[in-house]
Amino acid sequence: QSVLTQPPSVSAAPGQKVTISCSGSSSNIGKNYVSWYQQLPGTAPRLLIYDTNKRPSGIPDRFSGSKSGTSATLGITGLQSGDEADFYCGTWDSSLSAWVFGGGTKLTVL
């Protein structure tokens, strides 16, 4: 059971927008930055969002991050078939003194 809760799957049609939620608590998301990772099939994950809402160079602005209270959200606009992947949120948990990841969300582009 992950400390951070993500929906197992989300889906949307090409060109549409989708959001992926990451629910935590006051000891993790509530007080620390969140990062998001995309894992395409058969590849290593890559960083999509850090510091809750910043994009590394090379990540298109179709990807965005936000946080409210103890939940974080990854948004993806203009969905493409190549976006199909597993997405993970992550943050520091101050009570556990450990970095934690969400269980992952599989995105299907219909």
Next chain:
Amino acid sequence: EVQLVQSGAEVKKSGESLKISCKGSGYTFTTYWIAWVRQMPVKGLELMGIINPGDSDTRYSPSFQGQVTISADKSISTAYLQWSSLKASDTAMYYCVRRESNGFDVWGQGTMVTVSS
């Protein structure tokens, strides 16, 4: 190009020892912490521990304390993950990752470890 290159896949038997490696290049290796992340088959990501290659300060996630050893040799820009006695449940893909600010920005290609009982 900044990259982390990991050692190749391993097939081992229960009870054997193993040490896998992760070599950094394209940046000053001692400037960034390096973590190890486990991904069991068809499962999510778990951070095992993290090391500062500059002074070898190492922190382990509670679930992995005492189960593995993380080390680094800054003279050759390489971090290591080792087991003294493997179990079948150690079968997984292992990634080394570079920590930047509040995220992990560079990932190795992964090392698949298969342990047979």
